[in-house]
Amino acid sequence: MSDSFIRDQPYLLKDRAVALSIPKLVICSLCQGVLWLPIACQTCDTPFCISCIKNWKVDAAEPHLCPHDNHEYIQRKCPSGNMYALSKLQITCRYKPHGCSESLPYNNLETHEETCDYRLKTCSGCSAEFTKMNFNEHYRGCPFVLLKCNECATDFQRQYQVEHTEINCLRIQLHKIRDERENYRQKQSELISYMESRIDTLASIVELLLQQNEKKLILLNMYDTF
Numbered sequence: 001m002s003d004s005f006i007r008d009q010p011y012l013l014k015d016r017a018v019a020l021s022i023p024k025l026v027i028c029s030l031c032q033g034v035l036w037l038p039i040a041c042q043t044c045d046t047p048f049c050i051s052c053i054k055n056w057k058v059d060a061a062e063p064h065l066c067p068h069d070n071h072e073y074i075q076r077k078c079p080s081g082n083m084y085a086l087s088k089l090q091i092t093c094r095y096k097p098h099g100c101s102e103s104l105p106y107n108n109l110e111t112h113e114e115t116c117d118y119r120l121k122t123c124s125g126c127s128a129e130f131t132k133m134n135f136n137e138h139y140r141g142c143p144f145v146l147l148k149c150n151e152c153a154t155d156f157q158r159q160y161q162v163e164h165t166e167i168n169c170l171r172i173q174l175h176k177i178r179d180e181r182e183n184y185r186q187k188q189s190e191l192i193s194y195m196e197s198r199i200d201t202l203a204s205i206v207e208l209l210l211q212q213n214e215k216k217l218i219l220l221n222m223y224d225t226f
Contacts, residue, residue, distance in 0.1 A: 009033075010028065010049070011049070012034035012035075014032070016094070017090070017091055018089070019090065025081060025082050028052055029046065029048065029067070030048055030049065030067060034091070035048070035049055036050075037049060038086070039053060040077065040079055041069075042074040042076040043066055045079050046069070047079065047082045048067075086107075088106075089106040090106075091103065091106055091109050095118035095119055098120065098131050100116055118131045118132065124145060125142040125146065126144045126145075141158075142158065143157060143158050144158070144159065147161060149172075152169045152172040
């Protein structure tokens with residue numbers, strides 16, 4: 001079996017399992033990590049992480065042959081025996097390096113990690129990472145976070161908040177009103193030009209029709225004379 005199917009580090013490294021008693025039932029043969037969101041091959045019942053199979057399908061030639069035994073790969077639900085073995089695992093939180101000491105049952109891991117206080121969040125101002133429990137305190141004081149003025153809708157970094165005085169805010173609003181007025185005038189001018197062009201075109205058509213009608217009348221009069 002080729003390692004070319006493994007693109008990323010497994011979501012669940014084996015060393016995150018507190019006690020790995022039956023590795024054959026809980027290890028993905030593609031990434032060599034603990035199975036995550038597992039599915040299986042209908043032909044041989046071999047389980048794989050769903051992300052590993054998606055990556056494998058991109059690289060593998062069609063028809064898709066099972067990476068375990070080279071029979072036709074037909075996807076099915078992960079066998080109940082594998083799911084039971086997984087449910088008995090205790091897994092350390094992926095945010096352990098940042099301070100989390102929790103070990104969770106496999107089936108509770110995803111919910112915990114979504115809300116873990118040690119989960120990292122990135123500040124939109126300075127791009128630094130902080131744990132969830134410390135993020136709000138940093139964010140409220142970060143000088144590079146963008147703020148928006150409710151009056152003039154101007155964006156500015158928090159460090160320049162003192163410079164956005166009431167006078168500056170009113171000036172910005174005045175400039176915006178002037179710009180809007182100028183845009184309105186420009187649009188009105190373009191509309192008037194368009195309408196004048198249409199009027200000239202219609203007038204030319206009317207004049208042409210009148211000339212054609214006059215010629216017809218002349219021809220009819222000549223015909224009546226003969």
